[in-house]
Amino acid sequence: MNFQSLATEFVQQLFATSLTEYVAVFFGILSVLYAKKNHVLLYPTGIISTSLFVWIMSEAGLYAESALNSYYFIMSLYGWWLWHQHKESENAKAITKASKRDWMVVLVITLFGWALLYFILKNYTTSDVAGWDAWVSATAWAGMWLLAKHKLENWLLLNISNLIAIPLQVHKGIPLTALLTVFLFIIAIFGYLRWRKSYYAIQIH
Numbered sequence: 001m002n003f004q005s006l007a008t009e010f011v012q013q014l015f016a017t018s019l020t021e022y023v024a025v026f027f028g029i030l031s032v033l034y035a036k037k038n039h040v041l042l043y044p045t046g047i048i049s050t051s052l053f054v055w056i057m058s059e060a061g062l063y064a065e066s067a068l069n070s071y072y073f074i075m076s077l078y079g080w081w082l083w084h085q086h087k088e089s090e091n092a093k094a095i096t097k098a099s100k101r102d103w104m105v106v107l108v109i110t111l112f113g114w115a116l117l118y119f120i121l122k123n124y125t126t127s128d129v130a131g132w133d134a135w136v137s138a139t140a141w142a143g144m145w146l147l148a149k150h151k152l153e154n155w156l157l158l159n160i161s162n163l164i165a166i167p168l169q170v171h172k173g174i175p176l177t178a179l180l181t182v183f184l185f186i187i188a189i190f191g192y193l194r195w196r197k198s199y200y201a202i203q204i205h
Contacts, residue, residue, distance in 0.1 A: 017174075017175070017176045018056075020052055020055070020056060021052075021056055021174065021176050021177060022176065023048075023052060024048075024049050024052035024053050024056060024177075025049075025176055025177060025179075025180045026049075027045045027046075027048040027049035027052075028045075028046075028049040028053070028180050028184070029180065029183060030045040030049075031043075031045040031046035031049055032183075032184050032187045032188075032191075033187065035147070035191060036187055036190060036191040036194060037194075038095070038150075038194075038195070038198070040080070040083050042076075042079075043076045043077070043079050043080035043083065044076075044080065046072065046073075046076040047073060047076045047077065047080075050069040050070075050072040050073040050076060051069075051073055053065075053066075053069040053072075053177075054066050054069045054070050054073070056174065056177065057069060060169075060172040060173065060174050061125075061126065061127060061128075061172055062127075062129075062133055062168065062169070062172055063120075063121055063125045063127055063133065064117045064121055064127075064130075064133040064134050064136065064137040065133060065136060065137055065165070065168075067117070067137060068136070068137035068140050068141065071137075071140075071141055071144065072140075072144055075144045075145065075147070075148050078148055079147065079148040082148065094150060094202075095150050095151075095152055095195050095198050095199045095202070096149075096150060096151060096152070096199070097151065097152050097153065097199065098146060098151045098152070098153045102146065102149070102151060105142075105145065106142040106145070106146065106157065109138065109141050109142040109145060110138045110139055110141070110142045110157075111138075113134075113137065113138035113141050113142070114134045114135055114138035117130075117133070117134035117137055117138060118130055118131055118134040121133060121134060129168055129171070129172075132164055132168055133168060135161075135164055136161050136164045136165045136168060137161075139157050139158075139160045139161040139164075140157070140158060140161035140165075142157045143155075143156075143157030143158035143160075143161060144158070152192070152195050152196060152199055155188045155189075155191050155192035155195065156192065158184075158188050159185055159188045159189070159192075162181050162182075162184050162185040162188065163185065165178075165181050166178050166181050166182055166185070169181060
């Protein structure tokens, strides 16, 4: 299949995209833009987007990504709760670097998450991309945990996930979501640079 036929198929998939996916993508864009600004609205917009993507990913056969969005939903609630618990202090917005303990947790989440999801997908679903689907979700689980704790390195884990998710989503016929993931990948780069600048500005003072 040449590039022209691939492009044609991609455009056809875009025209066939459901209204639900458009709404989910819209709020997903808002959420990541608010995350880049370290703004509390990243949580409610993320809650709307992820709740819709649970259904969209399940329908596309990306079962681990459906579970991932369920996790995003829960972590968005958790992050929003943490923010309001400390809304009177700077701790609500304080950006810090991941400690050795944090990295150990990330490693456990990633490896255990991948193994668990791969086992479930391989044995109890019709997934034809079990390993890759599991990897996308496991790395994103770790990244979202770091995001909820306002750790700088969350962007790195989320972009590892994004990089693998893009071809999977095209393969599964949800091109608008793939375009959103490309957008998220780019925004995550700028998000990391902005958070990094804020972190070092605080250290200087």
